[in-house]
Amino acid sequence: MIKKQLILKDPLKFLNSSETQAAATGSFGAVIARPGIGKTAFLVQMALRAMLTDKKVLHVSVQDPVDKVNLWYIELFQKLTASFPADQQAGLWEELLTRRFIMTFEIESFGFEKLQHRVTELKTQNVFVPDMIIIDGLAIDAAIYPKLHRLKSFAGENAINFWFSVGRHAREAFDVLDVADEFGDEFSAIFDQILGMVPEKTRILVKQYTTGQTNAKERTVVGLDPSTMLVQEENSLSPE
Amino acid sequence: MNTDIQKVRNIGISAHIDSGKTTLTERILFMTRRIHRIHEVRGKDGVGATMDSMELEKERGITIASAATYCQWGDHEVNIIDTPGHVDFTIEVERALRVLDGAILVLCAVGGVQSQSITVDQQMKRYRVPCIAFVNKCDRSGADPFRVITQLREKLHHNAVALQIPIGQEAGFEGVIDLISMKAVYFDGDYGDAVRIEAIPADLLDLAREKRDILIDAATMFSDELTEAVLEETEITERLLMSAVRTGTLKREITPVLMGSAYKNKGIQTLLDAVTHFLPSPMDVSNIAMDIDDPEKQIILSGKADDPLVALAFKLEDGHYGQLSYIRLYQGMLKKGDVAVNMRNRQKIKVGRIVRMHADQMEDVERISAGYIGAFFGIDCSSGDTFAAPGLNLSMTSMFVPEPVISLAIKPVNLQSEKNMAKALSRFTKEDPTFRAFTNEETNETIISGMGELHLEIYLERMKREYQSDIISGEPRVAYRETISARSEFDYTHKKQTGGSGQYGRISGYLEPAPDQDFIFENKVTGGSIPTQFIPACEKGFKACLEKGPYMKYPVTGIKVVINDGASHTVDSSDIAFQAAARGSFQQGYVKASPILLEPIMKVVVETPGEFQGNVMGSMNQRRGIIIGAHDVGYTTVIEARVPLAEMFGYATVLRSLTQGKAQFTMEFDAYKQVPKSVLDKLREKEEKKAKTGS
Incomplete structure (x- = not known):
């Protein structure tokens, strides 16, 4: 029951709508924000939502150790389910745990080939077959675009959706994000789904950028409450 | 005996298995002239290292019991507690840390910070023990002390700073450069006992300067005087730098790192210098005792020798002359003929x-005073008992004792063995609170329980060797528990009228789950429907049912009993009648309250070379494990999982064959979780079969 209710009030439902083809398997998504805005919190909630709908999530972090990533999940899960009885919470958590796998790398030992190898191995050993892979903390820039292209064909073959956290430099304007300007056209070609997190006064707006067309469009899809780090429907955010 | 308390160091040596801490202790004792020959842990002379006093430890090459010993370095007195490195003996590590003022964290220059180091480090944090790190095995191929420093920073979040840099690498390791005095230190002679100090070799000068700058930079946080000297570019004296590092170390905000190779006798003297320079004396740390009547109240002990006595017995041993109790004095003085009170009883x-x-x-000594570690004879006590002067009402903070998770039935082969076994068990259970022994009244078997397979195995072997007790042991058994998952009501009448005086008692109320608690009893009876004098009998009756749950005959936990009504009879009601009524009520309510079976889940950490990580994860998966994550560090992968203990028997052997012996694992208790249906059915089948064949 708790599961149904959580799915029902999921503010991230828009990701599955037919309008955006994010649900298509083998797609790439990017969450762009400056450091400290809450990319990890957002991605972890995305993972939790996926896990609620029986999807398996592999969370790859090249910045935090396993325990810290796990803590993100525990905290956000507890906040999400705070209104439910403790035993239901615990039961659901046990269930969700089986659908999550955290893999962390030291930055110098990370490589896409290695990751692909690991994923294949997990599959052949029948340990874990992910539907979604989150890659958090990796520097995404033009240098690795060729590698991303190769990874994307791997994603297609294995029907895995990838989500990346993409950091912005501090020098970029704080509250404006121009994807094409900052990351170039090839970026838009690789990522099917681009979300940007932009602070606006005391709240954080998550905007969806539609690219590929001549004139880039943006629209605010959800918000993030900086005090709880929880994703919320945009209109339920506390107004100014 | 040294009487200047400022010159006393009570230290421990903690580390991962096989990072060489027993060898290091051995070398320290040699350098301080406490022993005159060096015996290797797994040496050819068959004598074994001096600290590994038990025969079994010598054979296995591991340290089990933490023997305490003292030695003299310069004008300082150093008491060393050698602590076990295996996680199955964690209680001993914790107990040792309680009585230490400082510690040396030994790390392997090749292996670096391993999972066990993390456990040990957490324990040090809990007891706020300041430490210095010693990077051992710098002579081994693949040694990289600076990588270990990085790991100390990243994995353990220590502000680790090198006080030394190595001269020569791997097999060419010759000595160290002291970054405080900026001198090269070589260790000559067969046992490295001739220290030769020279100028820094020209090719290492730049590196030494660079690392010294890092050291100074870190140390300025703790001394304004030093900061001034740096800013004004005046000379930075050794004294100034040392005192800043010491302040940081005592606050646990800096971890000085020393280097060497215990096996090759290099770096031992400089390490001892660092112990005396940077680790605290008993006066530098404040120890807290608890008021027995008000556990919330904390009392800071003065540490002065002329105040009333407060001491803690932290380890027991069976010596040739009776029980030997190791004690640490926190306050006061203990003289021959003194009277003290064991605060427990x-x-x-x-x-x-x-x-x-x-x-x-x-x-033999005449007295021990505050801050020192010693032992006394012939006093009956358990580990963890506090001794205090008459009139005091204090206890040293109670130590965290985990519940045992695994048990084993044992049977002596003959009468002599049985006698010896009883002796051995009584001693082991006193020494080690995580080791328990009891008799199963139904089967008349003796059951021992502890923290893991190895833990019990070691005790079985000790019984054989030290007590000549031949024992047959059964299969290890998991300590299952049962509990209820729903609320249910009961209303039970106990009535018996078969000649003589009758028995009558009625109790009604409800049971409900109480997670994280053992047993709660609440009396909500109003109007005297159960007379007050029978309420304790009711509680007793319910409590008696907890030992063996009606569901699967395992101990019951996490249950709350509330009674709210009942009835009594003026003549026929008695304590016995109400106890019986409580048992009946419990049975009645329990079956309706959806009972479930719980099993211990272990946190398992495997360190394996990257190429085997798939196999290892597969093996976890087969064992109903949930893999929390995998962390890649260079060529090794650290896999963390939660696995039911029932599936972990014999895993050491499996892991060895899966990884060509290149992986290692540690395991500790995590939580109790519900047993899945499919496993439960199998378990039941097995029990039924056993019951049939047994009868």
Whole structure:
């Protein structure tokens, strides 16, 4: 029951709508924000939502150790389910745990080939077959675009959706994000789904950028409450 | 005996298995002239290292019991507690840390910070023990002390700073450069006992300067005087730098890192210098005791020798002359003939012989005073007992004792063995609170329980060797528990009228789950429907049912019993009648309250070379494990999982064959979780079969 209710009030439902083809398997998504805005919190909630709908999530972090990533999940899960009885919470958590796998790398030992190898191995050993892979903390820039292209064909073959956290430099304007300007056209070609997190006064707006067309469009899809780090429907955010 | 408390160091040596801490202790004792020959842990001379006093430890090459010993370095007195490195003996590590003022964290220059180091480090954090790090095995191929420093920073979040840099690498390791005095230190002679100090070799000068700058930079946080000297570019004296590093170390905000190779006798003297320079004396740390009547109230002990006595017995050993109790004095003085009170049972004891220990040799002393570690004879006590002067009402903070998770049935082969076994068990259970022994009344078997397979195995072997007790042991058994998952009501009448005086009692109320608690009893009876004098009998009756749950005959936990009504009879009601009624009520309510079976889940950490990580994860998966994550560090992968203990028997062997012996694992208790249906059915089948064949 708790599961149904959580799915029902999921503010991230828009990701599955037919309008955006994010649900298509083998797609790439990017969450762009400056450091400290809450990319990890957002991605972890995305993972939790996926896990609620029986999807398996592999969370790859090249910045935090396993325990810290796990803590993100525990905290956000507890906040999400705070209104439910403790035993239901615990039961659901046990269930969700089986659908999550955290893999962390030291930055110098990370490589896409290695990751692909690991994923294949997990599959052949029948340990874990992910539907979604989150890659958090990796520097995404033009240098690795060729590698991303190769990874994307791997994603297609294995029907895995990838989500990346993409950091912005501090020098970029704080509250404006121009994807094409900052990351170039090839970026838009690789990522099917681009979300940007932009602070606006005391709240954080998550905007969806539609690219590929001549004139880039943006629209605010959800918000993030900086005090709880929880994703919320945009209109339920506390107004100014 | 040294009487200047400022010159006393009570230290421990903690580390991962096989990072060489027993060898290091051995070398320290040699350098301080406490022993005159060096025996290797797994040496060819068959004598074994001095600290590994038990025969079994010598054979296995691991340290089990933490022997305390003392030695002299310069004008300082150093008491060393050798602590076990295996996680199955964690209680001993924790107990040792409680009585230490400082510690040396030994790390392997090749292996770096391994999972066990993390456990040990957490324990040090819990007891706020300041530490210095010693990067051992710098002579081994693949050694990289600076990588270990990085790991100390990243994995353990220590502000680790090198005080030394190595001269020569791997097999060419010759000595160290001291970054404080900026001198090269070589260790000559067969046992490295001739220290030769020279100028820094020209090719290392730049590196030394660079690392010294890092050291100074870190140290300025703790001394304004030093900061000034840096800013004004005046000379930075050794004294200034040392005192800043010491301040940081005592606050646990800086971890000085030393280097060497215990096996090759290099870096031992400089390490001892660092112990005396940077680790705290008993006066530098404040120890807290608890008021027995008000556990919330904390009392800071003065540490002065002329205040009333407060001491903690932290380890027991069976010596040739009776029970030897290791004690640490926190306050006051203990003299021969003194009277002290064991705060646990308020028994007065008269102190007979007092000794100081050196592994298994001892020397008699007249007295010990605050801050020192010693031992006394012939006093009956358990580990963790506090001794205080008459009139005090204090206890040293109770130590965290985990519940045992695994048990084993044992049977002596003959009468002599049975006698010896009883002796051995009574001693082991006193020494080690995580080791328990009891008799199963139904099967008349003796059951021992503990923290893991190895834990019990070691005790079985010790019984054989030290007590000549031949024992047959059964299969290890998991300590299952049962509990309820729903609320249910009961209303039960106990009535018996078969000649003589009758029995009558009625109890009604409800049961409900109480997670994280053992048992709660609440009396909500109003209007005297159950007379007050029978309420304790009701509680007793319910409590008696907890030992063996009606569901699967395992101990019951996490249950709350509330009684709210009942009835009594003026003549026929009695304590016995209400106890029986409580048992009946419990049975009645329990079956309706959806009972479930819980099993211990272990946190398992495997360190394996990257190429085997798939196999290892597969093996976890087969064992109903949930893999929390995998962390890649260079060529090794650290896999963390939660696995039911029932599936972990014999895993050491499996892991060895899966990884060509290149992986290692540690395991500790995590939580109790519900047993899945499919496993439960199998378990039931097995029990039924056993019951049939058994009868």
